[in-house]
Every structure is written in structure tokens, then in C-alpha cells.
Amino acid sequence: MSPVKVIDLFSGAGGFSLGFNREPFEIKLSVDINHAAARTYSINFPNTVVIEDDIRNITGRDIRYLIGGEPDIIIGSPPCEPFTGANPSRRSDPLERLFVDERGQLTLEFIRIVGELKPKIFIMENVPAIANIDVIRSSIEGEFLRIGYPKVYFNILRAEDLGNPSRRTRVFVSNVKLKQQKSARLNTVWNAIGDLADRPNLLPNHEIAEVSEEKIRKFARLDFGDYLSMFKGSSGRNIPLYIRLNPYRLAPTVMGNSRFIHPFENRFLTVREQARLMSYPDDHVFVGNRDEQYNQVGESVPVVFSTTIAREIMGILYG
Structure with missing residues (x-):
């Protein structure tokens, strides 16, 4: 079985990557602008190329060169601050959160990289507000349609249902449908x-x-x-x-x-x-x-999320 090449954009400390850190997946590259987070990632994933830079400076061609080809899967977590209601300085106009706010524009940068590399599967994590606010949701759908992905799923999952001991509801925007799994017991x-x-x-x-x-x-x-x-x-x-x-x-x-x-x-x-x-x-x-x-x-993706999603992706690829 040939390795499934994965890259992680806005990788942070590596919570999203951890679920994919096993065969048949091979995490080839990660990108994060934060110095401490990039160091954390590098220590925990010593076989992965870690780029500490602004994603706006990186192209699909750069990534192809660094990993020796095309990735099969792109995962990532663009900043949620422009969209979350917990941010007291969130813009009042929903479209400005995506197209004007500099951090909101990083969601578009994720989509740009996906468009340049055309992976089999992409999974972008964020807060549910990007799925629950119609104009943001339709704009994201339109951006993915423009780069060649006509069907996009806004998979809303709850970490506590998977046994995570803290609450966390997140949307995973993807070209594949993900199921909400259930753990046998609620953790504390x-x-x-x-x-x-x-x-x-x-x-x-x-x-x-x-x-x-x-x-x-x-x-x-x-x-x-x-x-x-x-x-x-x-x-x-x-x-x-x-x-x-x-x-x-x-x-x-x-x-x-x-x-x-x-x-x-x-x-x-x-x-x-x-x-x-x-x-x-x-x-x-x-x-x-x-x-x-x-x-x-x-600011991480809980590891129960990434582990469950990676297992489901394996079923999609090989089931």
C-alpha cells in the first residue's frame, strides 16, 4: 500500500495531524506562522517538513517541490477569530469577516492552496458560524466551486460525543461527508x-x-x-x-x-x-x-476529532 500524502495548513501544535500520524498516512508538510507552534510541531513530527511562514507567501508549486509531488489530502484550521461569537471585535457584516478581515481572508488562502494542488480530499476545520450564517456558507461553497469542487459538505461534529472531556463543536468543511460518531460513554x-x-x-x-x-x-x-x-x-x-x-x-x-x-x-x-x-x-x-x-x-483540533476523522477517511479510501 503506497503512503497517502497529507499536508496540514495552519497546523498549530499538531492536534489535527495526530490522527493522521499512522499508516497508511504520511504527513509530508505543515505550515504555521507562529514560531512557538511551529517549534512544537517540529519536535513532535520530526519526519515532517515544517514551514514557519505566512501562507500567503507559499504556492502550490512550492509544496510540490518540497514533498516531491501532489498531496492526496489537505487538512487545516484557518483562524476562527473572525467568525466566532466569542470574539468581541468580530465584524458586524458577515461577508466582511471572510473577505475584508485579514485573518478571515486566510480561509480563502486555504481554498487557494487546495485549488492549486487539487487533492483527492480536503478537510478544513472552523467554528460552526461559517456553516450557520448563510452568506458565509454560500460564499465558501462558491469559492470551492470555482476551483473545481462542486460538492462541499459542512460536517458539524461534537468532540464530547467522541469521548473528549471538554465540549467543542466544530465544522469540518470537506468534499466528503463525515458522520457524527458516538462514544460508548461520556467523559469527565x-x-x-x-x-x-x-x-x-x-x-x-x-x-x-x-x-x-x-x-x-x-x-x-x-x-x-x-x-x-x-x-x-x-x-x-x-x-x-x-x-x-x-x-x-x-x-x-x-x-x-x-x-x-x-x-x-x-x-x-x-x-x-x-x-x-x-x-x-x-x-x-x-x-x-x-x-x-x-x-x-x-487553539487545537482535539485529538479525538482527528483520530476519528482519519479512521473514517481510511474507510472512504480503502473501504
């Missing part, structure tokens, strides 16, 4: 991190950050589900920050700015504990300063 925070409580510094990224005595006193007053502060998203919804996690329930959606408080201790979760909430294996190492590490985790 304590199932995910309970065994780590007595193992500080024994795993990578599991260093406990010191906090001030004032913060410790504030943490001590919080019950499960309570929070220290909140911010207002663009939709007017108040979004809590610094939540004390309920150990017996799912964690809320992990975001780049998420800093959760341990269920039983008066401290923030370590990066490793937060990575467990996104189903990362313990041998996946994050580099950069602590904030950069947290951001890499929060």
Missing part, C-alpha cells in the same frame, strides 16, 4: 486529569504555576462551576473566565485564553492537564512560554 474532567494530581513535574508541561496569596484566597471561595470574571463576546453573551472545573462533568470549551482552576486545589490547571482536556497524549510536548503553550492547546 476527573476521568481525564485525576491521575495527574500526584505527579507534578513528572510529565512534560506539568509544572504547577505559582499564584499570589490573594488569588489563592479568591480561588478558595469558588465552588464547582464558579468563576472569577467574564468577558462579553460580539453576540453580547457573557463568557466566564477562570472557572473552577466540576470534576464530575465535561469541561467547557477550551479556548486560547482559557485558564481553568483545578477542581480540588487552589491553582490553575497545568498545560498538561489542559492538554488532557483536548485528548492530547502525554508524550506530545509543547514549547514556548507558558501562555504560548496554553494558547497552542486551546
Whole structure:
């Protein structure tokens, strides 16, 4: 069986790639502009060509040269900030989010690369708003039609249904239809991190950050589900920050700015504990300063998503 060549655009720390990091898939190349994320990816995928650059500077010809041919599959996660309601500065005009916002235009760059390389399968991850807002959805469909993909599916999947211990609903825009799978049981925070409580510094990224005595006193007053502060998203919804996690329930959606408080201790979760909430294996190492590490985790595709999708793609290709 010849390898199935995969490239990952906007690869971040590699959560989307991890599901494809097995035979018959071969991850040939990744692209990310963030220095810490590119370093993280390079450490964890030593056999992959890692490009640390703005995707606008990269062409399909460059990629063909670097991987020695055409990719079979393109995956990627363009920035979601232009589209998510959690962004208080999101543009009010939906079309401007895609065509005017510089980060929104990166979705079009993903489509450009797909058009230049014509893979058998592409899968682009983002927030459900790009599927739920008609003018954005129809514009994306039109862009893919223009490059030769007349049928596009907006597959909305929930990570918690796959056993992820935190909530995350995402759309995977693809030229193949993906099914929402179901795990046998619902996971919880304590199932995910309970065994780590007595193992500080024994795993990578599991260093406990010191906090001030004032913060410790504030943490001590919080019950499960309570929070220290909140911010207002663009939709007017108040979004809590610094939540004390309920150990017996799912964690809320992990975001780049998420800093959760341990269920039983008066401290923030370590990066490793937060990575467990996104189903990362313990041998996946994050580099950069602590904030950069947290951001890499929060901006990831949960590994349960990528693992399930890769398995389904294998069935499509070889079933």
C-alpha cells in the first residue's frame, strides 16, 4: 500500500495531524506562522517538513517541490477569530469577516492552496458560524466551486460525543461527508486529569504555576462551576473566565485564553492537564512560554476529532 500524502495548513501544535500520524498516512508538510507552534510541531513530527511562514507567501508549486509531488489530502484550521461569537471585535457584516478581515481572508488562502494542488480530499476545520450564517456558507461553497469542487459538505461534529472531556463543536468543511460518531460513554474532567494530581513535574508541561496569596484566597471561595470574571463576546453573551472545573462533568470549551482552576486545589490547571482536556497524549510536548503553550492547546483540533476523522477517511479510501 503506497503512503497517502497529507499536508496540514495552519497546523498549530499538531492536534489535527495526530490522527493522521499512522499508516497508511504520511504527513509530508505543515505550515504555521507562529514560531512557538511551529517549534512544537517540529519536535513532535520530526519526519515532517515544517514551514514557519505566512501562507500567503507559499504556492502550490512550492509544496510540490518540497514533498516531491501532489498531496492526496489537505487538512487545516484557518483562524476562527473572525467568525466566532466569542470574539468581541468580530465584524458586524458577515461577508466582511471572510473577505475584508485579514485573518478571515486566510480561509480563502486555504481554498487557494487546495485549488492549486487539487487533492483527492480536503478537510478544513472552523467554528460552526461559517456553516450557520448563510452568506458565509454560500460564499465558501462558491469559492470551492470555482476551483473545481462542486460538492462541499459542512460536517458539524461534537468532540464530547467522541469521548473528549471538554465540549467543542466544530465544522469540518470537506468534499466528503463525515458522520457524527458516538462514544460508548461520556467523559469527565476527573476521568481525564485525576491521575495527574500526584505527579507534578513528572510529565512534560506539568509544572504547577505559582499564584499570589490573594488569588489563592479568591480561588478558595469558588465552588464547582464558579468563576472569577467574564468577558462579553460580539453576540453580547457573557463568557466566564477562570472557572473552577466540576470534576464530575465535561469541561467547557477550551479556548486560547482559557485558564481553568483545578477542581480540588487552589491553582490553575497545568498545560498538561489542559492538554488532557483536548485528548492530547502525554508524550506530545509543547514549547514556548507558558501562555504560548496554553494558547497552542486551546487553539487545537482535539485529538479525538482527528483520530476519528482519519479512521473514517481510511474507510472512504480503502473501504
